[in-house]
Amino acid sequence: MFERDDDVLERVVERLRAPIEMDPTLDARVMVRVARTSRGLDWLARGWEWLRRPRDLAITPLAAAGAVAVLAGLAVWLGSRAAAPATRPGTDTTVVQFILVAPSAASVSVVGDFNDWDATTTPMRPVRSGGIWSVTIPLPAGRHRYAFLVDGSRWLADPSAPRAPDDFGTPSSIVTVGG
């Protein structure tokens, strides 16, 4: 069984026309909230006015010198940061394997501009019998100078890489990483 459309419509209209009972405290609560917002705006406006108001500032020469010193120190600090290498380890690098055959060596390390020419940073390891030494390291793009340091005192160029111009009387090699 279905009701007639008119009956349904009449009941809906009756429901919609019924008076709605409002919370008697609503007006008061709204006004309290409006007052709060107004106070917030007042604070902002006063702050803005304080910032814009011109005033005379008394400062001793010594305090001014201190401020200049702080700025100079900041400039020096930023300058020293800018002088650091731009390429960070782990970004835009290519893994390069270095190999040297040195049967009589007790220790071999690869030393170059990728490890600040520090002989202790990148030691090579013997990979098999026959005196083959190897190490794999990530390098940033660019043209890098390096050499092998055998037994802590003997510098050797990489026989499988182009030679670098010699500035210090010992051989160096070149590896180029694309970029």
Add this chain to the structure above:
Amino acid sequence: MRPWHWLIVLWLSAALSPRAVAAQDPRLQRRLDSATVAALDAVIDSARAVGLPAEPLVQRALEGAAKRAAPARIVAAVRLLADELGIARTALGPASAPAELVAAASALRAGVRPTDLTRLRRRRGVGLTVSLAAVTDLVTSGVPPDSAAAAVLALAALARDDQIVDFRRAVERDIALGAPPAAAAAIRVNAALRDVTPGPSRRP
């Protein structure tokens, strides 16, 4: 004068002293004597003041320190590199990347002319490091500087970096097998040009 005023004066004098403004590199201070560091700082600061990268200069000094070179020799090597970086920057343009300048400085040391560096920049645009390294390595292998520069210039507009590296390796292989360096470069550059040149006559 109050006590904290004296502190400010002391800090001010320390912060503005010439040594502090020079921003000495601690890596150099750890491995070289103070007189050598001061001489190097003068060179490095001058380079930095004209916009040249300082890091390659620091690395050259560290190389000298690692190899126990005499201080005068280290300073001379760093000064020479600074001069070469300056010439390289003039040839390649002020927007050149540090890696490009280092590669160009090596090319200059090998005997490549600054005008060839400028032509390479014009022909290839940005990302010159591998091309410059190829020129230098070819010269190191025995190819005359003009021939090496001409070969890489011929490839510069069309070849990728890996194709230029392949070309350089092929020339070095031929030279190792006994080919005259200039002839090896000329033959290999023609072959490489056939590989990289697009055209209807090429077969897949």
